[in-house]
Amino acid sequence: MAATATALDPRSGAALEKLGRWLDNRTVLSVLFMFPAASILLVFLTYPLALGVWMGFTDVKIGRPGIFIGLENYISLFNDGVFLLSVFNTIVYTVVATIFKFGLGLWLALLLNHTIPFKAYVRAFVLLPYIIPTVLSAIAFWWIYDAQFSIISWGLSQFGLIDRYIDFLGVPWNARWSVIAANVWRGIPFVAICLLAGLQTISPSLYEAAALDGANSWQRFRHVTVPMLMPILAVVLTFSVLFTFTDFQLIYAITRGGPLNATHLMATLAFQRAIPGGQLGEGAAIATAMIPFLVGATIFSYYGLQRRKWQQGSQDD
Amino acid sequence: MTDAAKDAAMSPAAAISDSTGMGYLQTLPRRLVTVYLPLSIFLFVLLFPFYWMGVTTFKPNDELYNFSNNNPFWVRNPTLANIEKLLFQTDYPEWLLNTMVIAITATFLSIFASVLAAYAITRLRFRGAPTVGLLIFLAYLVPPSILFIPLATIVYGVGIYDTNWALILTYPTFLIPFCTWLLMGYFKSIPYELEECALIDGATRIQILLKITLPLAIPGLISAFIFAFTLSWNEFIYALAFISSSEQKTVPVGVLTQLVEGDVYHWGSLMAGALLGSLPVAIFYSFFVEHYVASLTGAVKE
Numbered sequence: 001m002a003a004t005a006t007a008l009d010p011r012s013g014a015a016l017e018k019l020g021r022w023l024d025n026r027t028v029l030s031v032l033f034m035f036p037a038a039s040i041l042l043v044f045l046t047y048p049l050a051l052g053v054w055m056g057f058t059d060v061k062i063g064r065p066g067i068f069i070g071l072e073n074y075i076s077l078f079n080d081g082v083f084l085l086s087v088f089n090t091i092v093y094t095v096v097a098t099i100f101k102f103g104l105g106l107w108l109a110l111l112l113n114h115t116i117p118f119k120a121y122v123r124a125f126v127l128l129p130y131i132i133p134t135v136l137s138a139i140a141f142w143w144i145y146d147a148q149f150s151i152i153s154w155g156l157s158q159f160g161l162i163d164r165y166i167d168f169l170g171v172p173w174n175a176r177w178s179v180i181a182a183n184v185w186r187g188i189p190f191v192a193i194c195l196l197a198g199l200q201t202i203s204p205s206l207y208e209a210a211a212l213d214g215a216n217s218w219q220r221f222r223h224v225t226v227p228m229l230m231p232i233l234a235v236v237l238t239f240s241v242l243f244t245f246t247d248f249q250l251i252y253a254i255t256r257g258g259p260l261n262a263t264h265l266m267a268t269l270a271f272q273r274a275i276p277g278g279q280l281g282e283g284a285a286i287a288t289a290m291i292p293f294l295v296g297a298t299i300f301s302y303y304g305l306q307r308r309k310w311q312q313g314s315q316d317d
Numbered sequence: 318m319t320d321a322a323k324d325a326a327m328s329p330a331a332a333i334s335d336s337t338g339m340g341y342l343q344t345l346p347r348r349l350v351t352v353y354l355p356l357s358i359f360l361f362v363l364l365f366p367f368y369w370m371g372v373t374t375f376k377p378n379d380e381l382y383n384f385s386n387n388n389p390f391w392v393r394n395p396t397l398a399n400i401e402k403l404l405f406q407t408d409y410p411e412w413l414l415n416t417m418v419i420a421i422t423a424t425f426l427s428i429f430a431s432v433l434a435a436y437a438i439t440r441l442r443f444r445g446a447p448t449v450g451l452l453i454f455l456a457y458l459v460p461p462s463i464l465f466i467p468l469a470t471i472v473y474g475v476g477i478y479d480t481n482w483a484l485i486l487t488y489p490t491f492l493i494p495f496c497t498w499l500l501m502g503y504f505k506s507i508p509y510e511l512e513e514c515a516l517i518d519g520a521t522r523i524q525i526l527l528k529i530t531l532p533l534a535i536p537g538l539i540s541a542f543i544f545a546f547t548l549s550w551n552e553f554i555y556a557l558a559f560i561s562s563s564e565q566k567t568v569p570v571g572v573l574t575q576l577v578e579g580d581v582y583h584w585g586s587l588m589a590g591a592l593l594g595s596l597p598v599a600i601f602y603s604f605f606v607e608h609y610v611a612s613l614t615g616a617v618k619e
């Protein structure tokens with residue numbers, strides 16, 4: 001196949017042919033084909049990324065160009081209690097939500113991997129929370145968490161478990177748990193469906209062999225399922241951590257960072273300071289402060305991918 | 318369609334799992350407790366918010382705010398007042414139209430760019446193609462939350478602030494990387510020999526793309542299309558930051574920012590807005606579940 005490709009000498013015969021032949025020049029065609037995607041990504045992704053980092057070092061405000069002020073934004077942020085609280089919230093939110101998402105998601109995937117009736121329909125319904133616009137389902141959660149008319153409070157009080165309605169969104173830790181629950185609810189389907197795909201590639205004969213060797217169900221899970229699932233788990237984990245860490249819409253819809261900034265994440269704080277607050281430079285600095293965490297997650301993903309290829313024994317294509 | 322066909326659509330290796338494995342060793346009572354019971358609880362929790370959304374939409378206000386005389390899980394006197402208020406007293410129809418126009422345009426734009434890019438990377442194999450492929454994957458990992466502030470200044474500078482174009486041109490920043498990555502996987506699975514035959518028969522590269530590669534990659538194109546459409550429909554932070562006038566908003570932003578008047582939450586209309594905004598995606602999804610699952614898991618496994 002390489003021979004065919006190299007046989008397309010840019011000049012041979014091209015002079016005689018019309019446009020179609022000229023386009024067969026791989027270099028010309030490559031440039032032409034890459035142009036739409038590359039130009040959009042360079043203008044609206046790469047450039048803003050660099051601009052954002054730069055803006056973090058300036059005091060630009062809405063309607064006023066900024067000047068370079070070095071690390072002043074970062075210094076003031078490190079003495080800013082609200083920012084430090086938002087970092088704390090973001091880490092708590094990401095770690096707790098991820099643990100629950102993966103615990104419950106793996107469990108759901110294992111359940112779905114059984115032979116069950118109407119499996120395709122069950123799987124389709126399971127994925128619903130993932131495809132419905134997050135903000136719209138977040139509004140439903142907002143209503144479910146309402147202080148006066150919460151259906152959860154009503155249900156619990158009917159069973160006599162509580163005598164006063166729970167103030168889900170009015171107390172800092174309640175609010176944190178509430179938004180984490182909503183995030184877990186939204187994240188489980190993605191994790192479960194991806195892990196289910198991973199589970200389905202594990203050959204049943206491995207389990208049978210393990211069972212013949214006397215492994216009980218926990219040992220089969222620990223020594224067959226987990227290692228076989230590890231590569232895909234690493235990738236899904238990276239995506240999940242990345243998108244939970246930079247989450248914005250769920251918080252903005254349910255609490256807008258309240259009460260007392262207890263649920264402000266770095267993304268929501270950056271938005272609040274930059275757009276309604278007008279402090280573009282400071283907002284950009286907060287957003288830039290997320291980058292080191294994201295780079296860490298990406299490197300993790302890279303090694304996850306490498307490991308998968310190595311495990312399958314396939315050549316890198 | 319049978320279960321087996323759906324599984325086969327997901328992954329070729331999935332065929333193995335259709336043999337029951339060691340499932341026959343489990344007795345029915347045991348399966349009830351270890352499989353069906355937890356699965357029902359999962360389904361209940363995952364679907365309850367949608368049920369609650371639907372029930373609230375059709376409740377008149379006296380049932381909505383009075384649980385003691387009514388069973389909150391059911392509607393006694395269903396009403397369309399909430400939907401009527403939404404459709405005729407707010408800009409909701411405009412939001413719906415905006416969202417539709419933006420989602421479809423951004424999707425077509427992204428798929429066009431992605432098809433060309435994915436073909437160039439996987440088939441033309443120009444120098445540095447693998448690096449470009451990796452860079453595109455990395456671009457997918459850049460979240461909108463860190464881009465929206467500089468993008469807001471760019472959008473403002475270009476003069477498209479508060480127009481549909483602000484979103485049509487920025488949504489491809491996350492759609493193109495995803496679609497390109499997805500399509501690269503599909504293009505790689507098409508045998509190279511088919512293209513060689515066409516080359517020998519005198520086809521140009523563009524003819525090959527249009528007449529051989531694309532028809533063979535149709536499942537991939539459908540997956541990319543529905544995924545891009547759903548992602549654009551769900552997008553929130555750009556739509557919130559780049560649009561200010563009510564009639565230019567998209568459904569998620571409009572419902573959240575325009576339906577709340579001060580401290581008064583019209584829960585009925587809010588839920589109606591959420592329900593109506595979810596329906597197009599849900600209907601769309603129901604037609605293409607297998608493609609959806611395939612693209613989701615395929616993109617992760619690549």
